[in-house]
Amino acid sequence: MIRQVAILAVAAFCLAASDPVLLRAHDNDLALRLTYDLVWRTQRTGKLSKEVQDNVDPNFSIPNHLLTWPDKEALADFWARYQYGMLPPGAIFSIYYPDQLEEAVSIFKVMHTAANPWLFFQFSVWAFKNVNREYWTYAFNMAIMYRDDFKSMAMPNPHTIFPNYFFNTDVLHQLHTFRMDYQYEAIDGGENVHEVVVPGNYTNWYITRSTNPESNLTYYLEDPDLNDFYTYLHVESPFWMSSTMYNQLSHEFRGSVYFWVHHMLINRYRMELLSHRIPMMETIDWEQPIAVGYYPQMTYSNGLHFPHRDEWTKVPMYKYHHVEHLEKYESRVMEVAESGIVVERDGNLKHLNDAEGLNTFANLVQGNNDSLNSFFYGSVDHLSRHVLGFSLESENRYQILPSSLEHASTSMRDPGFYRIYDKIDDYYRRFMARFGPYTKNELASPGITVTEASVSKLVTYFEYTNVFVTGVNRTADNKWVSFYVRQRRLNHHPFDINIKVHTDEATKASIRIFLGPKYDQYGRNMTGTAKYFYQLDYYVTDLKSGDNEIIRKSTEFTLSVVDHKNDEHFYKTVNKVVQGVDPVPKNPIPTGFPNRLVLPRGRPEGMKFQIFVDVRKFDETKAKTLKSRFFTKGITIDKPFGFPLDRPMKAYTFSLPNMYLFTTEIHHYEDESKLNLTA
Numbered sequence: 008m009i010r011q012v013a014i015l016a017v018a019a020f021c022l023a024a025s026d027p028v029l030l031r032a033h034d035n036d037l038a039l040r041l042t043y044d045l046v047w048r049t050q051r052t053g054k055l056s057k058e059v060q061d062n063v064d065p066n067f068s069i070p071n072h073l074l075t076w077p078d079k080e081a082l083a084d085f086w087a088r089y090q091y092g093m094l095p096p097g098a099i100f101s102i103y104y105p106d107q108l109e110e111a112v113s114i115f116k117v118m119h120t121a122a123n124p125w126l127f128f129q130f131s132v133w134a135f136k137n138v139n140r141e142y143w144t145y146a147f148n149m150a151i152m153y154r155d156d157f158k159s160m161a162m163p164n165p166h167t168i169f170p171n172y173f174f175n176t177d178v179l180h181q182l183h184t185f186r187m188d189y190q191y192e193a194i195d196g197g198e199n200v201h202e203v204v205v206p207g208n209y210t211n212w213y214i215t216r217s218t219n220p221e222s223n224l225t226y227y228l229e230d231p232d233l234n235d236f237y238t239y240l241h242v243e244s245p246f247w248m249s250s251t252m253y254n255q256l257s258h259e260f261r262g263s264v265y266f267w268v269h270h271m272l273i274n275r276y277r278m279e280l281l282s283h284r285i286p287m288m289e290t291i292d293w294e295q296p297i298a299v300g301y302y303p304q305m306t307y308s309n310g311l312h313f314p315h316r317d318e319w320t321k322v323p324m325y326k327y328h329h330v331e332h333l334e335k336y337e338s339r340v341m342e343v344a345e346s347g348i349v350v351e352r353d354g355n356l357k358h359l360n361d362a363e364g365l366n367t368f369a370n371l372v373q374g375n376n377d378s379l380n381s382f383f384y385g386s387v388d389h390l391s392r393h394v395l396g397f398s399l400e401s402e403n404r405y406q407i408l409p410s411s412l413e414h415a416s417t418s419m420r421d422p423g424f425y426r427i428y429d430k431i432d433d434y435y436r437r438f439m440a441r442f443g444p445y446t447k448n449e450l451a452s453p454g455i456t457v458t459e460a461s462v463s464k465l466v467t468y469f470e471y472t473n474v475f476v477t478g479v480n481r482t483a484d485n486k487w488v489s490f491y492v493r494q495r496r497l498n499h500h501p502f503d504i505n506i507k508v509h510t511d512e513a514t515k516a517s518i519r520i521f522l523g524p525k526y527d528q529y530g531r532n533m534t535g536t537a538k539y540f541y542q543l544d545y546y547v548t549d550l551k552s553g554d555n556e557i558i559r560k561s562t563e564f565t566l567s568v569v570d571h572k573n574d575e576h577f578y579k580t581v582n583k584v585v586q587g588v589d590p591v592p593k594n595p596i597p598t599g600f601p602n603r604l605v606l607p608r609g610r611p612e613g614m615k616f617q618i619f620v621d622v623r624k625f626d627e628t629k630a631k632t633l634k635s636r637f638f639t640k641g642i643t644i645d646k647p648f649g650f651p652l653d654r655p656m657k658a659y660t661f662s663l664p665n666m667y668l669f670t671t672e673i674h675h676y677e678d679e680s681k682l683n684l685t686a
Contacts, residue, residue: 042157044585050163067130095139095405100139104409115145118150119154163574171307176312178205210229219299221280221299224279224280226496237272246388246389248375262368264648280528316421326397336384352380365647443654447660455514455624466502469495470498471494509553511552517624518548519620521652543605577594616670620667
């Protein structure tokens, strides 16, 4: 018997030795390299490379793994859905349609629970061939971010994966036309490299309406880097995922970050409006005509156009049943904001305090998986997007036509996005107002005095930038062809913030820097401006006893990301990585809020703003770390996000010794020759 077993073992070994696929069955390093190929090449081209195809196990099948997959339930659920029928190829996918989301998540769960990188690779290739591409892309990128063996891998910017969600149809038409001729500008990029650049106008170049002054802000609304940031923000913290599901989301921070990030995005947009002398945003009333319109010039990959919304148009009748539910949810959410009492799913009442309570309240508003009662409070966030986007109501769950608000990658292009979150921001402010302003003792930091603070000259300008979209190897003449879209993007001259601090003793201190408006659109002095400030920077540093001078460079800000290596750099490394010549590149930050957008445009004659600096002793006993791919090394805080401006702020409190408020100007120069002017 033993002899027979030995013979069988030898035979099996010989069979494995003759089959290169079986030899590689546990070659996780190779799987890592091949996955990099899927990340950087397959996602763009929509095709599997020869290297990937050569390493696909021809015997891989779902039924063979139903009893051995680490999460058998996840694989069985996906297989049942697949056999019944899933979203067909070429159909449109949106995470805001529950039936579609469930199917996409079922794919993610299988990818996430694969026992090793090799099985992950094999299932990913199988799924690429057999499921809707947008399903695959969403699940695949989610799995890359959530699996421990892949989460440090460099990832592409979303605008290079689905350019039709980031660039207008006329731009994509030009790129497509290039395949027929060479009428567009060609740049010699070096040996065997050909670079093609097409002009990329924003929406307002063709459609400009005097009744919609915000159409002049398309350079901001449609900025690819800004929309990349918001896309990955949703991938990192998906609303459907429980914060305890994969030990990746921070349960104690989830809701707070949701409020804080959107609060900053809203206030940043307000500054851009004021730069153009456009009034503050009006509040949406679902029973009245919607003032702001939106005319997207984008097309889905199947040729259908994104829905539009005319100015001063009432919500369509086919949305009335959604409006009825939305107004109920809004009323219930506001009751929680003002009372601090939540009705849980079992009918019990829960009282919310200012720390844990804010997090819980935000989860209710978003309607995410951590909501205490999504049945009763719904999702003001999701339903508002569905109503304001004016998307058509479909009777077939697979034939939908979502609005730009129903995709994370396109929602910030619609000015209506900021109306939705202005309402949500009001819930946030109402909730925090219940606790009143911080006391003087809570705001002061004895032993620390900010003696002076200043900033170098603040200058913004527009620059033409070639945004990499994709690249291909052209076999006809053995040249690498890179495709770029040339856009006029807002940027600023690097600046320094100088802070002089006196301390009674050496200490570790936290420094918070905010920017806010000085005057309204009519040039009148604004009151109660604290709620309109947004945070430029936060960091912890060591202060010596006595006088300290801190020079903080704008390129060092932790809450924004300076342009890093472009996607083309990583794209060109694919062959060498797959061949084992180069290691798999690591870049834990796929994208972040663009540092070049931290300053609003300002005005040519100069526009006055206020900078607020808060310095205080860092309390290490209360320190908590938020791990995120959007901060270089994570962020460690000892106070709530947005502190001390997260509660109503009295004007006189800005004069506390550890705080400093001063006025500055932002100049906007169209003539780049003036950029070297010093203050």
